[in-house]
Amino acid sequence: MMVKEVAELAGISVRTLHHYDEIGLLHPSRTTEAGYRVYTDEDLAKLQQILFFRELGFPLKEIREIVSRPDFNRMEAMELHHKLLLEKRSRLERMIETLEKTMKHEKGEIDMSNREKFAGFDFSTNPYEQEARKRWGDQAVDASKAKLGSLSGDEQKQLKEGMNAIYRKLADLRHTSPASDEAQEAIGEWYKFLNRMGSYSLEAFKGLGQMYVDDERFTRNIDRFGEGLAAFMRDAMSEYADRRK
Incomplete structure (x- = not known):
């Protein structure tokens, strides 16, 4: 099957398939002399597993590591x-x-x-940390917590003030396009700020933006700076990550 046919079959974009190829997640088994990608049934089976992992919240980097292991069992x-x-x-x-x-x-x-x-609710553990650990692994989260724990009271206060300053700047821009130069420059500051506390890949950064909208507690806290800010940050973070992949 050609790439457009596979995209329509799987309900994803051609751009997504190209990206999977570029990062080494899913290479088509054959490429024609004209440069067209050709996918076999084996490729489709692998794509199905990739999409199952995506549905369960696994980042692309981790999926690639899993399916590339010599001992991977379908x-x-x-x-x-x-x-x-x-x-x-x-x-x-x-x-x-x-x-x-x-x-x-x-x-x-x-x-x-x-x-x-309240049947069905269970917040006995920190849901933010659980989600972060599932998406990005223990090492990044532990490093971030250790970094924050090592700061003095004044340093933590300065960090919070810096974070709030970025939120306010983004709130002022939330009625503009998330893809605008100003929005991308401001969200770039947010990306750099987060990486002062931990180590966030572009994929993790994009996933975090989605969580700002999916989890109402994130949305509520962020939208204190301006209604609709969480959704604006999600779109800006997604644009920022996609431009740099």
């Missing part, structure tokens, strides 16, 4: 995908059931206890 990977997706479905079903009951309670159709209202 069936074992599929069994893992199956297990993790079932767990994800179970969590979503519990949340949906709680939401449906809450809606009936609000309409006066049923009585709902306070305990029932």
Whole structure:
């Protein structure tokens, strides 16, 4: 199959397939004399596994490392995908059931206890850290925490002031295009700022921006500087990362 056919089949863009080829994640088995990429059934099977990993939140770098291992076993990977997706479905079903009951309670159709209202929620551990560890690995998160822990009170205060200054600058730009030169310059400052505290790849930076919107607590905190800032930062961070890949 040609690259356009594969893109339509998998529901992804041609640009994504080109990017996978460029970073060594998925090379087409053959290239014609005219330079056209040709994908085999084996390539499609590998692409399917890559997309399963993506659905579960794995960064591209980690996916490449996993599928490139000499001992990589496709069936074992599929069994893992199956297990993790079932767990994800179970969590979503519990949340949906709680939401449906809450809606009936609000309409006066049923009585709902306070305990029932929170069925399915579990914030016994830090969800931000869990997500960061899943996406970027323990080493980056531990390094960031160690860096912050080593700072004095004054240094931590200066760090917070620097962070807030960038937020305010981005808030002033949030009604412009995330791809504008001003927005990209400001979001570049944010990327450099984050890397003062830890080590964030471009892919991690892009994923973090998506989390700003997906997790309402991130959104709420960021949008204190201006409504819609979280979504603006997500788009600007995505643009910044894509330009530099």
